[in-house]
Amino acid sequence: MTSARRLRPLPVPSGARAPEILPDLRRALDGTGPPLLPLPAGRTASSETARALGAGEPLGTGEDSPEDPTALVMPTSGSTGTPKGVLLSASALRASARSTHHHLGGPGNWLLAMPAHHIAGVQVLVRSLLAELPVRAVDTSEGFHATAFAAAAEEVLATPGRHYTALVPTQLGRLLAPEADPRGTRALRAFDAVLVGGAATAPDLLERARAHGVAVVTTYGMSETAGGCVYDGAPLPGVRVHVEPPEPGGISLSGPTLARGYRAEPDTEAFRDGWFHTGDLGQWRDGRLDVLGRTDDVIVTGGVNVAPVAVERALTTHPGVREACVLGVPDAEWGQAVTAALVTETPPPTESRLRELVRTRLGGTCVPKRFGVVDELPLRGPGKPDRRRLLELFTGSPAELRGLPTGPEPPMSEDEPHGLSR
Template sequence: MSSTRRLRPLKVPDGARAPEVLPELRRALDGDGPALLPIPEGDPAAVETAGALGADEPLDPAEDSPLDPTALVIATSGSTGRPKGVLLSAAALRASARATHHHLGGPGRWLLAMPAHHIAGIQVLIRSLLAGRPAHAVDSTAGFRPEVFADAAEEVLSVPDRHYTALVPTQLGRLLAPESDPRGLRALRAFDAVLVGGSAIAPSLLDSARQAGVNVVTTYGMSETAGGCVYDGTPLPGVEVHVETPSPGAISLSGPTLARGYRRSGGGSTAFADGWFRTGDLGEWRDGLLDVLGRTDDLIVTGGVNVAPAVVERALSGHPLVREVCVLGGPDPEWGQAVLAAVVPEGEAPPLEELRAAVRERAGAVCVPKRFAVLDELPRRGPGKPDRTALLGMFAERGENELSTGLPTGSDEPMREDDPHGLSR
């Protein structure tokens, strides 16, 4: 293999047309074609990102190997906002797909329900290729709709086999909502496994899904690990997890699914070292299972005390009137940072005193949010992740003098903010 293999953009169609890229994807996995940089078709911003990552230019010698060619370069901004290209070899992608099938009980038919230019989506296509089954995809041109998911699922489930799909928590929540097409829930129950990842899933949503008879498998991973590599808190075969002490501590991952590094990093990335990837996430072991508590960058230091947003989110999501929640830290002149909470209610807005009491009881007084915002939807980025930057900007617009109060000045009602962002972006 020449050291001048090129990186070529792979324009991935949205929705039901996504499987059109399978022939090129197969060539990349077999090492017969160029390395591919998946980007959404028709997105000018994605074309700009591709240019920044050296699309249509040769791979550097350290970015490829004749024994294990780089198959994909996945664009990711991580927590920095600057585009990075994750170099994934064919072996890493295959190892991830095979480990997933091993964990789930064998190969089967997959239904793609998320964008295939993200690692979680393109892995659904790779698993289909390795399983030797046709790939099926949900038509998402008008956004994620439960009735459209049900139509696609019924087609996949009509063929005897094992059946799988992968969702982000928001999609799962919409399928479980009482007002949704009941066929969506019936379809979910029929899948042998429903992988859920991309962002933390609220314990209440996970409990609701499992009580409804859905075999939800929670996943943890990222582009740098070729997708999910820890399922239901257990590392996939060959994957190693290290959590720094004292607990909770920073999480590092290693194993056969690990990426080579970043495109054009010049070996300067500190995230990859000695066969390990420093995730930037915070976690701890609970009863032998990995519990991920969010980004180390998102840790809130209020009055000199460390508060993990996930701990507060779990306390709030236990309230029956809370559908989704995102907790973050904002500047505070007295405490350094204040705990802020954006809540999406299940119907009517929950009383704020009940929310404060829930956090105080389950996480301690220091974790009680100083301010709440009640939203119709959380703003999102990437595959369903809450956009913390957008939320922090929303809180900042209210002015720093409000950050120490639970309600806007002069109001007896929680803040409401209509937000158009969602999975249809």
């Protein structure tokens, strides 16, 4: 590497055509090709991201290495909405892929179900390259649904060896929904492991998946760690996790999957002393990492801190709540009011039942003061609720939100299998 290498945009097709980028990805990993900036093909915003991250320009000092070339610059807005370019070396991507296969019991055949311009999708392709096995992608031309997933899965599952796929919680929920094509659930059961990450997964959804015989593995990680680096609460080989005391506290990550830093941000505070400071809040429970969401998502209501994830977990134990996103809405009396956006089943739960459920589990401070029902949660990136958009709905577009029934419901019995009865 005698001269600075230029960052090349890589338009990534959606759905079944995503594996077309495999040759470019292979060359980026072995250093014979340029560093790549994966972007969704055909989107206007992609050109803006490319300009912001210096596509076509040379990588700067400290952004590349002849011994370990930077293979990818992954665009990520994090929680700010401002594009950042995560500098991922070839060794970090390989370490992540190999650690995943080691954890799952060996290399296998992968089904790509997520966009390949995001790190979780890219890693499915990297794992397939390292395993020297073909990869198939789900046809999402008509959106993600169980019928298309099952069709693609059948081809993957027909090949010998182990079989894996990776999903976000929303996709898993759609495949398990009562109204979905049952072939989707049957296909899920046939995989040796189904990685689920990208956003917090409700315990109720995990229980339903496991009750259906799905080998779910929860993952925690981000572009800055080359994808998931903590599986089922345990760090992958070589990965170190630090939680700032007193718990719950900020999570920091280190190890062989760590990125070099951000493009054109050599002095960022996020990467310090060999650690990435995630901005996430977590605690250790029985030796496993429990992630409680972003530290900047914590709601301060009446001077008391409320972790949205804890309230979301409580709400989704009700069989009438499919998904929940909890956020703090400005309030003159409380500073912030705990507010919940829900995707509900039919019939929906009543406000009184949900308030009592949260009060019983978490205390009165955590009880939402307002609920809004939407057909589906707005997302930013794969599986991550768009809290800013929801805040806009609660503060400026209340007509787009539906309310919950206010009448009484029959009492729940103590032994009712919450969430498994959907």
